Amino acid sequence: MTQESGVRSQESGEGERKVRLATVWLDGCSGCHMSFLDLDERLIEIAQHLEMVYTPLIDVKAYPDQVDVALVEGAVSSEEDLEKIHRIRRQTKTLIAFGDCAVTGNVPSMRNAVPLQDVYRRGYVETATLRPGIPDQVVPRLLPTVRPIHEYVPVDVFLQGCPPPADVIYRLLTELLDGRTPDLTALTRFGR
């Protein structure tokens, strides 16, 4: 079942308006981005219909305005992630929680069972060989617990999987390019 909404790339006399696509990784492992790249040559095909306006694969530094579709991978774990997700939501039409870390918290949220100071101490002091010490200024501060994206901002599409299969990502993007927001639950059911 697909719903009419989302983004439409319109045919005009001169050519179609290209969909402005962004991809972001917050606290993820980039596996979802790798699954996106597993589109392989289909990436060349869909790149004709979209304008990649922000992604770790290109050299844009600031998240732009008027983004049509954003694939956001990763949970919200640091103050910097939090600031980013609010900006992304403000400046994006269709926000996709991309992969299990973004949808449920997944692996990064496994640290929620442990006090944050213990997490820091294990990584930066107990297992450190060179200049042990917890950084407090030069890197973003971690939030007390890791949360999925929808706990901070409204999400338009949830794309589950660790990672979501490339075929499902392709299906989602082609549907969005045609102006439809698909229901993906049948394609991302556990075990597929």
Place this chain on the structure above:
Amino acid sequence: MARQITIDPVTRIEGHAKITIQLDDAGVVSDAKFHVTQFRGFEKLCEGRPFHEMPSLMARICGICPVSHLVASAKACDAIMAVQIPTSAANLRRVINLAQLVQSHALSFFYLTAPDLLLGMDADPAGRNIFGLMQSHPEIARDGIRLRQFGQQVIELSAASGSIRPGSFPVA
């Protein structure tokens, strides 16, 4: 005049980072820092969990090199159980690791670095990326994509063969 140059984020790398460079009053570099701006705490979050969960969990350290973490973890499990795996299993681990090298190197070179080499370091940043390469050097872009695809396919086939638990890998 003393000032700071900030590169944030560092793009076309495999992770999160920023760079700050301090210039003194004479415009000479007095300090430079590479900041890793992500930390998940794998060292702690794994504690108390069954050891056989570790290979699959450690694969999630990185989506580009999950095989490295998974195989390292599997070897640790071998050591915990004081077992030696059969030769064919060890060979399969070698195959899957080599396949990862192929896809990871293809990604790093063709998707991330090649734009600088083929289009020039001073090329317009707007096109100096894999999407720009698809326009300017379509055959090279396609070759790079297919080389990475080959590595990914061998990983998937090797994982399905059984020596490493199927479904342990984050590959499509």
